[in-house]
Amino acid sequence: MRLDVVSIFPEYLAALDLSLVGKAAKSGLLDVHLHDLREWTYDRHRTVDDTPYGGGAGMVMKPDPWGEALDAVAPAAGPSQPRLIVPTPAGRPFTQELAYELADEPWLAFACGRYEGIDARVAAHAAERMRVDEISVGDYVLNGGEVAVLVIVEAVARLLPGVIGNPASLAEESHSGDGLLEYPVYTKPPSWRGHDVPDVLLSGNHKLVAEWRHDESVRRTAERRPDLLAAWGAAVGHKADEVE
Numbered sequence: 001m002r003l004d005v006v007s008i009f010p011e012y013l014a015a016l017d018l019s020l021v022g023k024a025a026k027s028g029l030l031d032v033h034l035h036d037l038r039e040w041t042y043d044r045h046r047t048v049d050d051t052p053y054g055g056g057a058g059m060v061m062k063p064d065p066w067g068e069a070l071d072a073v074a075p076a077a078g079p080s081q082p083r084l085i086v087p088t089p090a091g092r093p094f095t096q097e098l099a100y101e102l103a104d105e106p107w108l109a110f111a112c113g114r115y116e117g118i119d120a121r122v123a124a125h126a127a128e129r130m131r132v133d134e135i136s137v138g139d140y141v142l143n144g145g146e147v148a149v150l151v152i153v154e155a156v157a158r159l160l161p162g163v164i165g166n167p168a169s170l171a172e173e174s175h176s177g178d179g180l181l182e183y184p185v186y187t188k189p190p191s192w193r194g195h196d197v198p199d200v201l202l203s204g205n206h207k208l209v210a211e212w213r214h215d216e217s218v219r220r221t222a223e224r225r226p227d228l229l230a231a232w233g234a235a236v237g238h239k240a241d242e243v244e
């Protein structure tokens with residue numbers, strides 16, 4: 001998978017050289033290209049922003065530098081086009097399902113905005129030749145798109161074959177297995193600062209361990225994400241209906 005990231009702070013994305021994503025890049029599973037948006041500015045101050053039409057606080061990122069950056073990263077006459085991801089608080093939610101979808105793409109490009117966002121015509125114009133997704137990584141406001149790109153790239157890269165050591169662990173994770181949150185996990189020592197590992201996990205009885213883990217997943221989901229529990233209940237209910 002090829003990844004292109006355009007930002008006025010490309011050094012923010014240096015974290016992509018670390019850990020799993022860095023390993024994937026070194027092993028050729030990921031081909032990461034970082035670009036400084038100011039490369040496509042020509043005035044003395046390398047200006048990338050201007051005042052918003054219609055007034056209001058803050059500044060908006062000018063369309064020209066973005067248009068030229070995207071032309072350079074993904075030429076219109078090129079043999080293929082990337083899927084363009086534009087992080088924004090106003091985007092559709094980034095979910096594990098979308099992570100799996102993006103993991104199937106051969107080429108992703110990311111536009112990291114700053115200020116109050118990117119002139120809306122940039123995404124509209126890009127959509128004339130590539131698929132554009134405006135994505136939110138959560139219902140809170142960041143100062144720019146770079147952190148959101150790190151979140152999205154990590155969630156997507158770990159799904160690529162060969163990136164994580166034990167693919168079986170992906171199936172058991174929260175948000176990607178049966179729709180419930182993950183059960184609590186423990187390791188040695190069996191007792192630590194007055195806190196003991198639940199006896200069932202030391203029993204060696206795999207059936208009891210599986211039952212306990214499921215019950216803990218349901219309990220945690222009910223406690224922390226009742227919305228997910230409702231969806232899980234409906235899905236399980238439907239499955240039960242299918243059996244009857």
Ligand SMILES: COc1cccc(Cn2ccc3ccc(-c4cc(N)[nH]n4)cc32)c1
Nearest residue numbers: 087088089113114117137138141142144145
């Ligand atoms: C566009 O509307 C905005 C309104 C107020 C502030 C900002 C700041 N900002 C600039 C670019 C940018 C890109 C992504 C995000 C972002 C994404 C999520 N999930 N939270 N925050 C925030 C961004 C933008």
